[in-house]
Amino acid sequence: MLRYTLKRLISLMLSLAVASLVIFAVIEIAPGDPAQFMLGVNAQPDTLAALRAELGLDTSKPDRYLAWVGGMLQGDFGTSYTYRTPVAGMIADRLWVSLPLTIYALVISILLAFPAGIYAASRRGRIGDAAMMGTTQLGVAIPNFWFAMMLVLVFAVNLRWFNAGGFPGWDKGLRTGLHALTLPAIALALPQASILARVMRSALLDVLGEDFMRTARAKGLSRGQAIWRHGLRNALIPVLTIIGLQVSFLLAGAIIIEQVFYLPGLGRLIFQAINARDLIVVESVVMLLVFVVITVNFMVDLAYAVVDPRLRTRT
Amino acid sequence: MGIFGLKSVRLAGALVVGLWSSAAYAQSDITIALQLEPPHLDPTSAAAQAIDSVVYTNVFEGLTRFMGDGSIVPGLAESWEVSEDGKTYTFKLREGVAFHDGAPMSAEDVKFSLDRARAEDSANAQKALFDGIAEVTVLDPASVQLTLDEPNGSLLFNLAWGDAVIVSEASIADIKTNPVGTGAYKFAEWVQGDRIDLTRNDAYWGDAPALESATFKFISDPTAAFAAVMAEDVDVFDNFPAPENLPQFEADPRFQVLVGSTEGETILSTNNKQQPFDDLRVRQAIAHAIDRQAIIDGAMFGYGTPIGSHFAPHNPAYVDLTGNSPHDPDKARALLAEAGHPEGFETTLHLPPPSYARRGGEIIAAQLAEVGITAEIINVEWAQWLESVFKGKNFGLTIVSHTEPMDIGIYARPDYYFQYDNPEFQTLMETLNTTTDPGERDALLQQAQQIISEDYVNGYLFQLAKLGVAKAGVQGLWLNAPTAAIDLTGVSWSE
Numbered sequence: 001m002l003r004y005t006l007k008r009l010i011s012l013m014l015s016l017a018v019a020s021l022v023i024f025a026v027i028e029i030a031p032g033d034p035a036q037f038m039l040g041v042n043a044q045p046d047t048l049a050a051l052r053a054e055l056g057l058d059t060s061k062p063d064r065y066l067a068w069v070g071g072m073l074q075g076d077f078g079t080s081y082t083y084r085t086p087v088a089g090m091i092a093d094r095l096w097v098s099l100p101l102t103i104y105a106l107v108i109s110i111l112l113a114f115p116a117g118i119y120a121a122s123r124r125g126r127i128g129d130a131a132m133m134g135t136t137q138l139g140v141a142i143p144n145f146w147f148a149m150m151l152v153l154v155f156a157v158n159l160r161w162f163n164a165g166g167f168p169g170w171d172k173g174l175r176t177g178l179h180a181l182t183l184p185a186i187a188l189a190l191p192q193a194s195i196l197a198r199v200m201r202s203a204l205l206d207v208l209g210e211d212f213m214r215t216a217r218a219k220g221l222s223r224g225q226a227i228w229r230h231g232l233r234n235a236l237i238p239v240l241t242i243i244g245l246q247v248s249f250l251l252a253g254a255i256i257i258e259q260v261f262y263l264p265g266l267g268r269l270i271f272q273a274i275n276a277r278d279l280i281v282v283e284s285v286v287m288l289l290v291f292v293v294i295t296v297n298f299m300v301d302l303a304y305a306v307v308d309p310r311l312r313t314r315t
Numbered sequence: 316m317g318i319f320g321l322k323s324v325r326l327a328g329a330l331v332v333g334l335w336s337s338a339a340y341a342q343s344d345i346t347i348a349l350q351l352e353p354p355h356l357d358p359t360s361a362a363a364q365a366i367d368s369v370v371y372t373n374v375f376e377g378l379t380r381f382m383g384d385g386s387i388v389p390g391l392a393e394s395w396e397v398s399e400d401g402k403t404y405t406f407k408l409r410e411g412v413a414f415h416d417g418a419p420m421s422a423e424d425v426k427f428s429l430d431r432a433r434a435e436d437s438a439n440a441q442k443a444l445f446d447g448i449a450e451v452t453v454l455d456p457a458s459v460q461l462t463l464d465e466p467n468g469s470l471l472f473n474l475a476w477g478d479a480v481i482v483s484e485a486s487i488a489d490i491k492t493n494p495v496g497t498g499a500y501k502f503a504e505w506v507q508g509d510r511i512d513l514t515r516n517d518a519y520w521g522d523a524p525a526l527e528s529a530t531f532k533f534i535s536d537p538t539a540a541f542a543a544v545m546a547e548d549v550d551v552f553d554n555f556p557a558p559e560n561l562p563q564f565e566a567d568p569r570f571q572v573l574v575g576s577t578e579g580e581t582i583l584s585t586n587n588k589q590q591p592f593d594d595l596r597v598r599q600a601i602a603h604a605i606d607r608q609a610i611i612d613g614a615m616f617g618y619g620t621p622i623g624s625h626f627a628p629h630n631p632a633y634v635d636l637t638g639n640s641p642h643d644p645d646k647a648r649a650l651l652a653e654a655g656h657p658e659g660f661e662t663t664l665h666l667p668p669p670s671y672a673r674r675g676g677e678i679i680a681a682q683l684a685e686v687g688i689t690a691e692i693i694n695v696e697w698a699q700w701l702e703s704v705f706k707g708k709n710f711g712l713t714i715v716s717h718t719e720p721m722d723i724g725i726y727a728r729p730d731y732y733f734q735y736d737n738p739e740f741q742t743l744m745e746t747l748n749t750t751t752d753p754g755e756r757d758a759l760l761q762q763a764q765q766i767i768s769e770d771y772v773n774g775y776l777f778q779l780a781k782l783g784v785a786k787a788g789v790q791g792l793w794l795n796a797p798t799a800a801i802d803l804t805g806v807s808w809s810e
Contacts, residue, residue: 030699031698031699031702031703032696032698032699032701032702033698033701033702033706034698036698036701036702036705036706037697037698037701038354038361038362038363038440039361039362039438039440040361040362040363040440041362041701041705041719042362042440042441042443042719043362043440043442044442044443046435047437047438047439047440047442050435050436050437050438051438054438082354082355083354083355083491083492083507084355084491084492085492085507090507093507093508094508149538149542152538152539152542152546153542156542156546156548157542157545157546160546163546163548164539164542164543164545164546164548165534165539165542165543165548166509166510166532166543166548167509169506169509259535259536259539260536260538260539261539262509262532262533262534262535262536262539262543263508263509264506264507264508264509265508268508269508272352272508274696275696275697275698276354276698277698
């Protein structure tokens, strides 16, 4: 287990190093000058030069890359070009919205998908299965931003149960906060839940055909007991993989959903920062997202080993 | 949380509202939505209009100020005297004005603010406003003198801009996140990405405003903007991004639609140094190929006033020159043939994000195609537009609304991105700058409008409308936008 973990850890470090280089290169190549954006069309050349110097944009690109990576290793993400506040603080503030939103959506997704997938698998070929698969097909096909708008029109504009968007802050209470995140979380969760339910169903069906399931039934377990004790655990490997991938989809999907619900999350930050060519913010936020995704995958790798003991010894 | 719980909450809410209105208490707060969030809150070191929308006249004030109708009135300067030769302005400051931190505002602060704006290392986005100020002298704590290199007819206008507000040296270090001004409202809190709160300044020198507090929210997505207004999450939406939704608000008694004018001349900017646009006949052909009303109807849902030059129709010196370029595709084709392009030609059309450009661009491309000009549409973000079009001058055509007030002077700058170089016009602008007599100034401005209209420098499309939505009970909002501002001092709720 230790060796397995170490190997995974090294590959995680390498991925992060490569990612940082790619992110920096891609973002620096994009046309657009942060100083010009800040000062607009009437800015005079000496004003632009003064601002560039103030922002540290007059140093060479390799120097800036090293300063950025070096800073991050010490937990310093730099200072935003536009907001002029430390990027680390901005990210921390925004994470308080984006992370709960992602987890909320993930929980909804799992709560919907597991029962749906198990139900469909146990009713294979019957009407219940067909209905479930039809519904999930629809869930996969509907774009989440469109679904989000429909939710807003129905539940905010017509029924007035929720606000159309915005986030009052956790200091107004957990309930108020969760209430504000409910529509966005549902919008984010629906397509993911549909995918997850389909994966759950097919994984379970694969397992149901295995010899050990027949043995389990033969030794006297009911169909439900057999699925619960032996089927589910074996079906979890592909499901975990998908959940791991979904965390990144949810984080990325949040960029669009946060626009629709004007939530002050990471997605909105990155959207604004790209428009304003606030390069340091874009780089740091993207790097953080990459870090989260790679770390989640690392944890999924470890989770495989927990679920499937054979992986612990395999190298 | 059950539906019933919510219903009872709404019932209780209705009761509270009922009690409220019977006691005739007017609402004392307001929530205003903007499309863009300000990058920071210092109006003197960035071009972002969102900064002025929040702080202009609310938090910060200048020596003079714009009113909603575009007139310039005294601000922190109570009065002024101009010397005979027009080179010395002596401002008498208002008494009893204090910054929000309690420090009194004096002539020293005026000197500090103006010197900072025109300094060598100044980060002021409109540094040209301060050109020609030779010296700022403190005469006594309540009077300050500006010495100019030569007479400047626009000095009082220039000093009214958000870029020329009076700031305090004591709080300048944190101005971007904690602005301290002299205005009727104090900065309270900024939850980045979500909202900015202002509260009433009880020590304000002028009339106390009606509202106790104001919240600015930032909603960029047009659909989200519609939902936020419909759900009554916001009371006012300044510059509503989706004109197609306005009829729906107009028909709804809960809302009022505010249609006014901005300083934005929306033009089909043309690269005057690039072939074939260096030929006057080609530019004239383009002007005749354009059907302004079709663009206004198609892209702006009918909101906007056609223009024939680079000048705002609400300005007293405006001349209607749309007659120089009526829609006439046959004439356009003839002019193109005369210029040696009987089969037309190919060019590029760069479109920045606003809908006037993206939607208008599609229509213009179709209209140009009718006379044989193939315009390849290239959608760009603002940062990209600034880099490749504005700075790199690497474009054929582009659509932009020039929102700075009174900016016809850009045609006197040959290095400006559309690269119009006409010595006659440049001399005219120099004369204008040193002319202080209002009548003479108007005559010069009219001449200037005619020159660029007859030179067909750019395709002149329409004056951008200011489209706002507010709840029916909100009164006192600016209808027009002589500068980017949401002046809260006159805003209140009707009872």
